[in-house]
Amino acid sequence: MLQTLSTFDLLVVGCDVLVRQDSRYIVVNDRDIAITGNRIAAISPAEAIDRAQAREVIDASGLLAIPGLINCHTHAPMVLFRGLAEDVTIESWFNDYIWPLESNEEPEDIYWGALLAIAEMIQSGVTTFADHYFFCDQIAEAVTESGMRANIGWAVFGHEGERKLDQTVAFAQRWQGGAGGRITTWLAPHSPYLCDRNFLALTAQRARALNTGIHIHCSETHDQVALSLKQHGVTPPALLQQAGVLDVPVLLAHGIGLTPEDIAMLKDYDVAVAQCPKTYMKLAMGTAPVRAMREAGIVVGIGTDGVVSSNTLDVLEQMRLLALDQKQAARDSTTMPLQEVLAIAFAGGAAALHLPDIGELAEGKLADIALLRQDGAHLFPRYDAIANLVYSARAGDVDTVICDGKLLMRYGRLLTIDLPRVKAEIARRLQRLNQRVAEKRLATYPT
Ligand SMILES: [Zn+2]
Incomplete structure (x- = not known):
C-alpha cells in the first residue's frame, strides 16, 4: 500500500486564537493550528495549510483556542x-x-x-x-x-x-x-x-x-x-x-x-x-x-x-x-x-511552575490547547472576546482539549478517562471515606 508521510500530526482548523502580541493578549480570527509531536508547528490563516498534510484534522470553526x-x-x-x-x-x-x-x-x-x-x-x-x-x-x-x-x-x-x-x-x-x-x-x-x-x-x-x-x-x-x-x-x-x-x-x-x-x-x-x-x-x-x-x-x-x-x-x-x-x-x-x-x-x-513552554499559543510552544464554544446565548454578542472569556465563559463551554499534542477531549467527549467507571469506583468507597473520627486526624491546626 502507498504510504504518504504527514507533515503534521494534528491540524486544528478554522478557530479564533488567543495570542500574545507585544505583551497584550488579542484574539485573531479564522486560524489553523498545526501540531507536530507535542509542539505547535504553525498558527496560520485558515486554509493556508493543506489539510492533506495532516494525519488528523479537528474542525474547530466557531471555537476559541486558548492556552490550556x-x-x-x-x-x-x-x-x-x-x-x-x-x-x-x-x-x-x-x-x-x-x-x-x-x-x-x-x-x-x-x-x-x-x-x-x-x-x-x-x-x-x-x-x-x-x-x-x-x-x-x-x-x-x-x-x-x-x-x-x-x-x-x-x-x-x-x-x-x-x-x-x-x-x-x-x-x-x-x-x-x-x-x-x-x-x-x-x-x-x-x-x-x-x-x-x-x-x-x-x-x-x-x-x-x-x-x-x-x-x-x-x-x-x-x-x-x-x-x-x-x-x-x-x-x-x-x-x-x-x-x-x-x-x-x-x-x-x-x-x-x-x-x-x-x-x-x-x-x-x-x-x-x-x-x-x-x-x-x-x-x-x-x-x-x-x-x-x-x-x-x-x-x-x-x-x-x-x-x-x-x-x-x-x-x-x-x-x-x-x-x-x-x-x-x-x-x-x-x-x-x-x-x-x-x-x-x-x-x-x-x-x-517554571514551565516556560506552556501558557501561550505560538510556534514552538507546547501544544496545550483548550477550545471553547462561543455559540451560547451568554456569549453573544461578541464585541470583546476577551471580556466574554473572563466574565461570561463557563467551564461547560469547553469543547476540545489537547495536551502535549494529544487529544484528551474531542467535541465534549473525554478520550482518556472512563468517567462512569471512575465514579462507580469512588461511589463504593464513600461510606468508608466520609467517617470523621477526631482522634485520627493527620494534624492539628494551631490557634
Ligand atoms: Zn492548599
Missing part, C-alpha cells in the same frame, strides 16, 4: 470529599473535617480521586495542575494515563520527621520528568505553621541537592502571621528565608497575610504566589495584596485549591473571582483589568 489553563495550586484527590465541609470556620474546617477525613484515605482511593479531578479539569479546559497531596505515586499514575501535565509535590508535616521527608524526596526522584516529561516534581512541606525551622531547613537542603523547587502554604491568613510573630518573632516568609527555603524556586500558596516588608524581601528571590480567591471568600480569609506583589515583580498564578474549600477545579471561575475580589477589596473598579487577569492566568501560571 494552568491550575497552580490544588489538592486534586480532595474531590473525594466535595461538599462535606460547608459554612464552618477555618479551624473547624481543618480540625473537624479535613484532617479526620484524610486519615481514611488509602493509596487506591487517591488514584481514583485523582482521575475524577483530572476529568473535571479536562472538562474545564485545564491542561496543567500543581498538586500538593499524599500518595503521590497514585496521582502520577493517573496523570500518566490521562495525558495531563502536572507538577506534583508530596505533602509532609514536620511531626512526620526526616524519614517521611526522605520518602517524599524519593518520590520526587522517582517521577521527575515522568510521563514523557509531562510530570515535574517539587518538594511540598505543608506550611511554616506545621513544619518547624529545622524541618524546613532539611527540606531546603534536599531541594537544593535535587535541583528542584518547593511548593508550600504560607501566610494563608492574618491570624497565621500573628501566631508566627508570637512563636518565632518573624513572619512566615521571613522564617522560610531563615531556613534557606527561598534559595530554591518556591511556590507559595495564598500569601493573604503578606506584609509590605515580606513583599520587599520576597521580590529578590525566585518566588511565585498562587491565588485561589474562591477559597478565600468561602472561608472568609481576606484578600491577598496581589497588586503590591505584581508591582514588586513577584510572579502570581491562579489555582483552585482543593475542592473541599472551592467545590470546583474551574480555573475560569477563579480568574473571574480574582478580578472581582481585587476590585471590591481595593474599592477601585479599574484595578485588575482584563489584560492583567490573562497575564496572571497564562504567563503567570507558566512562570510559577
Whole structure:
C-alpha cells in the first residue's frame, strides 16, 4: 500500500486564537493550528495549510483556542470529599473535617480521586495542575494515563520527621520528568505553621541537592502571621528565608497575610504566589495584596485549591473571582483589568511552575490547547472576546482539549478517562471515606 508521510500530526482548523502580541493578549480570527509531536508547528490563516498534510484534522470553526489553563495550586484527590465541609470556620474546617477525613484515605482511593479531578479539569479546559497531596505515586499514575501535565509535590508535616521527608524526596526522584516529561516534581512541606525551622531547613537542603523547587502554604491568613510573630518573632516568609527555603524556586500558596516588608524581601528571590480567591471568600480569609506583589515583580498564578474549600477545579471561575475580589477589596473598579487577569492566568501560571513552554499559543510552544464554544446565548454578542472569556465563559463551554499534542477531549467527549467507571469506583468507597473520627486526624491546626 502507498504510504504518504504527514507533515503534521494534528491540524486544528478554522478557530479564533488567543495570542500574545507585544505583551497584550488579542484574539485573531479564522486560524489553523498545526501540531507536530507535542509542539505547535504553525498558527496560520485558515486554509493556508493543506489539510492533506495532516494525519488528523479537528474542525474547530466557531471555537476559541486558548492556552490550556494552568491550575497552580490544588489538592486534586480532595474531590473525594466535595461538599462535606460547608459554612464552618477555618479551624473547624481543618480540625473537624479535613484532617479526620484524610486519615481514611488509602493509596487506591487517591488514584481514583485523582482521575475524577483530572476529568473535571479536562472538562474545564485545564491542561496543567500543581498538586500538593499524599500518595503521590497514585496521582502520577493517573496523570500518566490521562495525558495531563502536572507538577506534583508530596505533602509532609514536620511531626512526620526526616524519614517521611526522605520518602517524599524519593518520590520526587522517582517521577521527575515522568510521563514523557509531562510530570515535574517539587518538594511540598505543608506550611511554616506545621513544619518547624529545622524541618524546613532539611527540606531546603534536599531541594537544593535535587535541583528542584518547593511548593508550600504560607501566610494563608492574618491570624497565621500573628501566631508566627508570637512563636518565632518573624513572619512566615521571613522564617522560610531563615531556613534557606527561598534559595530554591518556591511556590507559595495564598500569601493573604503578606506584609509590605515580606513583599520587599520576597521580590529578590525566585518566588511565585498562587491565588485561589474562591477559597478565600468561602472561608472568609481576606484578600491577598496581589497588586503590591505584581508591582514588586513577584510572579502570581491562579489555582483552585482543593475542592473541599472551592467545590470546583474551574480555573475560569477563579480568574473571574480574582478580578472581582481585587476590585471590591481595593474599592477601585479599574484595578485588575482584563489584560492583567490573562497575564496572571497564562504567563503567570507558566512562570510559577517554571514551565516556560506552556501558557501561550505560538510556534514552538507546547501544544496545550483548550477550545471553547462561543455559540451560547451568554456569549453573544461578541464585541470583546476577551471580556466574554473572563466574565461570561463557563467551564461547560469547553469543547476540545489537547495536551502535549494529544487529544484528551474531542467535541465534549473525554478520550482518556472512563468517567462512569471512575465514579462507580469512588461511589463504593464513600461510606468508608466520609467517617470523621477526631482522634485520627493527620494534624492539628494551631490557634
Ligand atoms: Zn492548599
